[in-house]
Structure formats: structure tokens, C-alpha cells
Amino acid sequence: MNIYDKFKNGLKKSSSFLSTNIINSLISKKISDEILEEIETTLISADIGLEVTNQLINRIKKNKINSNTNTDIILNLLAKEITNILKNSEKKLIQDHNNQINILLFIGVNGSGKTTTIGKLINKIDSNKKILIAACDTFRAAAVEQLKKWTSKDNVTFFHGFINQDPASVAFNACKKINIESFDYLIIDTAGRLSNNTNLINQLIKIKSVIQKSTNIEIINSILVLDGTNGSNMIKQVDTFKKIIGITGLIITKLDGTAKGGAIIPIAKKYQIPIHFVGLGEQKDDLLEFDAEKFSYSLLGLNN
Numbered sequence: 475m476n477i478y479d480k481f482k483n484g485l486k487k488s489s490s491f492l493s494t495n496i497i498n499s500l501i502s503k504k505i506s507d508e509i510l511e512e513i514e515t516t517l518i519s520a521d522i523g524l525e526v527t528n529q530l531i532n533r534i535k536k537n538k539i540n541s542n543t544n545t546d547i548i549l550n551l552l553a554k555e556i557t558n559i560l561k562n563s564e565k566k567l568i569q570d571h572n573n574q575i576n577i578l579l580f581i582g583v584n585g586s587g588k589t590t591t592i593g594k595l596i597n598k599i600d601s602n603k604k605i606l607i608a609a610c611d612t613f614r615a616a617a618v619e620q621l622k623k624w625t626s627k628d629n630v631t632f633f634h635g636f637i638n639q640d641p642a643s644v645a646f647n648a649c650k651k652i653n654i655e656s657f658d659y660l661i662i663d664t665a666g667r668l669s670n671n672t673n674l675i676n677q678l679i680k681i682k683s684v685i686q687k688s689t690n691i692e693i694i695n696s697i698l699v700l701d702g703t704n705g706s707n708m709i710k711q712v713d714t715f716k717k718i719i720g721i722t723g724l725i726i727t728k729l730d731g732t733a734k735g736g737a738i739i740p741i742a743k744k745y746q747i748p749i750h751f752v753g754l755g756e757q758k759d760d761l762l763e764f765d766a767e768k769f770s771y772s773l774l775g776l777n778n
Contacts, residue, residue, distance in 0.1 A: 480762060481772040484754025488735035492520050493775035496552075497545045510534065513548075520733065521705040523740030530555055546776070553770045553778070559739055560766035565748035567695065567723060568598050575652055577660045577691050579682060581715060582699035584666030587727035587753060589617060591699050592661055593624025594761035595751070601629055603658040608648035609634040610641040610681060611665040621663055631657075641665065642680040649688035675718055682719055695722045697750070702726045705734035712745055721745075727753035730760075735773060 482489070499512040510531055517527040533555045534548060569576065578595075580588045592607065599605060607625050609632070611617040618634050625632040633651060635644040645662060652660045662685070664678060685694055698721045700708045708726075715721055729735045729752055742749060749764040771778035 477762065477765070478768055478772070478778070480754060480760070481765070481768045482775070484730045484752075484760065484762075485735050485769070485772045487730070487733045488520065489773055489775040491733040492516060492736070492773060493549060495519075496549065496774075500545045500548060505534070517736070520736040521740075522736035523706065523743075526559065526739050526743055529559070549774045549776055553774045553776055556739055556770040556773065557767045560742050560749075560770060562746065563742040563749040564764055564766055565723065565750060566763065567697070567748075567750035568595075575657060575660060575689065575691055576695070577662070577685060577689065577693075578695045578697055579662045579664070579685065580697050580699060581664055581678060581719065581721075582666065583701075583711060586666070586699045586701045588666070588699045589621050589624070589663055591725055591727060591751070591753065591761065592621065592663055594753075594758050595661070596624060596630055597758050598761070599659060603629060604656065605630045605659040605661065606648060606652055606655075606657045607632050608644060608660065608662045610644045610648075610662050612637060612639045612641050612644060613665050617663070617665070641677050642684045645681045646684045646688055649685055653689065678719055693722070696720055697723050697725055699725045699727060702729040702735060702737070702753070703732040705732065705737045706740070708737055709741055709744070712741055712747070716745065716747075721747055723748045723750045725749075725751045725753070725761075730754045738769070 495516040496513055499509055503509055514527055514531050517530060518524065530552055533551060537551060580592055582588050596605060607621060607630060609618045609621050612635055615637055622632050633648050648660060664681060665674060682694060696719055698712065698715050700711060724747055726738055726749060751761050752764050754760050754762055767778055
């Protein structure tokens with residue numbers, strides 16, 4: 475299966491909802507205010523958001539389509555506009571040609587898929603690169619064991635503390651290790667945080683501060699992992715973590731399990747934060763680098 479087919483297959487639930495409803499609105503009908511309202515309702519129901527929905531509807535209006543319309547014309551028009559919105563969100567996270575230490579701090583709420591995403595991400599890194607995985611979720615033994623299972627590759631070293639150890643101290647010791655042993659990547663897993671848990675939020679801030687003080691690396695990649703099945707609720711999480719710790723990039727998981735994959739679009743438009751990867755399945759190769767065009771056309775069930 476090629477990359478485009480993986481996008482289409484992974485976004486099947488979202489594309490089926492969007493394309494089916496839009497096509498049903500257009501069958502044997504002329505574009506009218508009533509039809510545009512139906513399309514608008516479909517877009518909003520897919521968690522595309524009011525601002526982006528208005529932009530897409532205005533795009534249709536500007537094309538002055540007023541006859542019986544081939545549905546592909548409308549769908550392609552929408553796909554092109556969505557691509558334009560998302561294009562600036564494309565940015566590679568894995569830079570194997572980079573000779574400095576790459577530090578990736580994974581953050582997000584419980585259940586978003588941080589640990590599994592780290593495991594899949596390991597397979598995206600060149601096998602010649604030396605990787606240290608630090609388990610800083612010290613509150614759950616199961617989380618540590620789950621992460622350890624993903625680190626069986628020869629170029630990956632697993633580092634952890636003891637249960638209930640201060641997570642920042644684990645991060646500090648991991649930083650000492652990468653400085654001494656010349657690792658190319660330090661990837662840090664953290665406990666799930668909710669905005670109303672002040673203790674966990676403060677620990678997360680402390681972890682990042684320790685990393686910054688313990689290394690000479692100017693850029694700490696703070697990667698927020700979002701569960702795609704949460705739809706528009708992802709926006710609140712982005713807002714919360716952005717204020718608390720700053721976010722350099724996003725990874726959206728579980729998009730194969732939702733009909734509301736369109737929620738990515740208002741997030742990209744509002745925050746202008748790179749989307750590095752999207753998760754479109756359970757297998758290790760189902761974590762795909764974000765591609766605005768492939769995503770947009772797949773979202774609407776089109777071939778680009």
C-alpha cells in the first residue's frame with residue numbers, strides 16, 4: 475500500500491461522512507443558499523469549525539457555480555482550499571542529517587497515545603543514529619513496561635528511574651547520560667496531564683527546565699500528542715499546553731477511529747503549529763509524516 479492509499483484508508487470514516495453528505499446535498503440540485511447551508515452543516519458536524527467552514531463556503535460562492543454541478547468540482551474545490559490552510563503545517567520532525575543532539579519531549583493527556591507514538595517514531599529514525607528513551611512517567615509501572623517493549627532495537631537504549639521518583643530527576647540523569655555517551659536523540663515520555671492537576675503541570679514545567687539547564691541544546695522539541703477521536707476538544711488541549719509549556723509541534727493519533735478528522739484544520743489555522751505526524755492505524759508503519767495535500771484530498775475521498 476502506497477502512502478496515498480494509507481491516508482485514504484486511514485481517513486475512511488471521516489471521508490465517508492464528509493463526501494457522502496456533501497454528495498447527497500448536491501445530487502441533481504443547483505447550488506443555492508439552501509444547498510450551501512446543508513454543506514455548511516456537514517462541515518461543522520465534522521468538527522471543521524465555524525471559521526474554516528465560512529472560508530470554505532465563501533470559496534464555493536466566489537466560484538459562482540450556479541448550475542447543476544458535478545460533485546467532484548465542489549469536493550476538489552474544498553480539498554484545494556483545505557490544502558492551502560494546512561500547507562504551512564508541514565514540517566519534518568526527524569532530521570537525520572542533523573549532527574546535534576535532538577531532544578523530543580512528549581506531552582499530552584492520558585490516553586492520547588504518547589507511549590505508542592514514541593514506539594512508532596523510533597522506527598522512523600535512521601538505524602545509524604543512537605537513541606536514548608527516558609521513561610519519566612514514574613507513577614505507573616505499566617507505562618514504563620509498555621515503553622520498554624518498544625525499545626528492543628539495537629540502536630535504542632532504555633532509561634528509567636524507580637516508581638514515584640521525581641520525574642525531573644529521571645530527566646536530569648538522562649541528560650547526563652546523553653552528554654557522556656554521545657547520543658543523537660533523547661526522547662522523553664511524560665505522565666498524562668490534565669489542566670486541572672496543578673501538581674502534574676508543575677512537574678512538567680520542572681522537567682523542561684531541568685532539560686534546558688542540563689544540556690547546551692537551544693531547541694527542546696515539545697511535542698503535544700492529541701487523540702484525534704476527541705474532535706474539536708483537541709483545541710482546548712492545544713490552548714492549555716501552549717500556555718503552560720509551549721508547543722513546538724503536534725502529532726495527531728487515532729484518526730482512523732473517528733469521523734471528525736476535520737478538527738485538524740481549525741487547529742492548524744488558529745495556532746500555526748507544525749503537525750509532524752498523523753496516526754492512521756495500529757501498526758508501527760501507520761504513523762505517517764503529515765502531508766497537507768494527501769490529507770485534504772483523502773479527507774474528502776478524492777484522488778489527488
